[in-house]
Amino acid sequence: MKILYAVQATGNGHISRAIEIIPYLQKQGNLDILVSGSQSDIELPFPIKYRYKGLSFVFGENGGINYWKTFLKCNFRQLFKDIAKLNIKQYDLVISDFEPISAWSAKLNNIYSVGLSNQVATLYPSVPQPKLKDPLGIAVLKWYAPTKINYGFHFNKYSSKIIYTPIIRQTIRDLKPYDGDHYTVYLPAFSEESIVLLFSDPRFKDLKIEIFAKTYREWSYEDYEKKVFIKIKPIEQKSFIESLESCKGVLCNAGFGTCSEALFLNKKLLAIPMKAQYEQRCNAKVLKDIGVTVLKGIEKKKHISKIFDWINNGNVLPVDYPNNTEEIINTIFENYYMRLRAVRDFN
Numbered sequence: 001m002k003i004l005y006a007v008q009a010t011g012n013g014h015i016s017r018a019i020e021i022i023p024y025l026q027k028q029g030n031l032d033i034l035v036s037g038s039q040s041d042i043e044l045p046f047p048i049k050y051r052y053k054g055l056s057f058v059f060g061e062n063g064g065i066n067y068w069k070t071f072l073k074c075n076f077r078q079l080f081k082d083i084a085k086l087n088i089k090q091y092d093l094v095i096s097d098f099e100p101i102s103a104w105s106a107k108l109n110n111i112y113s114v115g116l117s118n119q120v121a122t123l124y125p126s127v128p129q130p131k132l133k134d135p136l137g138i139a140v141l142k143w144y145a146p147t148k149i150n151y152g153f154h155f156n157k158y159s160s161k162i163i164y165t166p167i168i169r170q171t172i173r174d175l176k177p178y179d180g181d182h183y184t185v186y187l188p189a190f191s192e193e194s195i196v197l198l199f200s201d202p203r204f205k206d207l208k209i210e211i212f213a214k215t216y217r218e219w220s221y222e223d224y225e226k227k228v229f230i231k232i233k234p235i236e237q238k239s240f241i242e243s244l245e246s247c248k249g250v251l252c253n254a255g256f257g258t259c260s261e262a263l264f265l266n267k268k269l270l271a272i273p274m275k276a277q278y279e280q281r282c283n284a285k286v287l288k289d290i291g292v293t294v295l296k297g298i299e300k301k302k303h304i305s306k307i308f309d310w311i312n313n314g315n316v317l318p319v320d321y322p323n324n325t326e327e328i329i330n331t332i333f334e335n336y337y338m339r340l341r342a343v344r345d346f347n
């Protein structure tokens with residue numbers, strides 16, 4: 001059996017999940033790996049057969065995606081060429097982690113395709129949705145990487161057969177978390193200056209803040225008179241994981257990967273969904289429902305007051321995220337073979 005596993009590399013969460021999934025897929029047949037996008041800070045430690053530019057989003061500095069720069073950066077002509085040229089017919093099964101080239105190629109060539117991502121769970125009927133709908137955002141979630149059958153991940157298990165709790169990478173499971181003396185901040189859609197300005201407020205004196213940013217230099221801002229202690233670190237997995245393990249709490253966007261890992265490590269969490277990013281708004285709705293503090297931004301005085309309140313009164317929320325990766329992969333293939341037998345019997 002020939003399997004194509006395609007991964008979106010516009011964020012670290014997809015690659016982290018792929019590292020855990022691939023060994024189980026290799027047991028099921030002859031596996032090829034496709035990666036598109038180039039914004040992940042994690043390397044995939046497996047041979048990659050196909051690499052594509054794909055569709056990547058460009059972050060702004062005010063809490064959201066810069067859609068104009070994203071549009072200018074996208075080479076749609078090359079994207080369509082890649083979809084057309086991918087030799088998808090050689091595969092019996094395509095599994096896509098919200099990856100558009102493989103998904104569209106499989107759809108156009110009538111190849112059995114499975115969606116395996118947190119994105120496919122966001123629109124499932126039993127999953128809570130934001131009150132204010134976003135037709136464009138919903139369309140992106142439906143048509144960015146369309147697949148025939150979907151299995152999703154969310155912060156709660158809203159369906160016993162279709163939606164699972166997050167896949168937590170073994171590196172995180174092996175940690176021994178404790179409360180150190182700092183807070184970990186990862187807000188890539190905000191400028192470093194705006195985050196430093198936030199934590200320079202007198203109410204945050206005596207706090208130690210570790211800010212992870214897409215920068216190539218590491219620097220510290222320390223004012224002993226005002227008792228402000230801020231470190232800015234480039235995104236590097238070893239130092240980020242060490243910061244997660246030992247922090248008092250995590251302040252991040254409402255991306256699925258970092259929020260899942262923070263909850264798993266029993267860290268109190270404050271999430272800020274990216275502006276004009278409907279998937280993160282959906283994540284934020286679920287996070288808020290389970291008790292996580294959710295804010296719309298960091299710019300206003302009321303935001304600063306709520307962050308201050310979270311630091312002093314925020315709670316750790318117990319979650320149960322078992323290591324169920326093998327179960328998920330086995331379920332996908334059991335259902336695939338059942339459908340295959342049903343088609344053969346019918347014919």
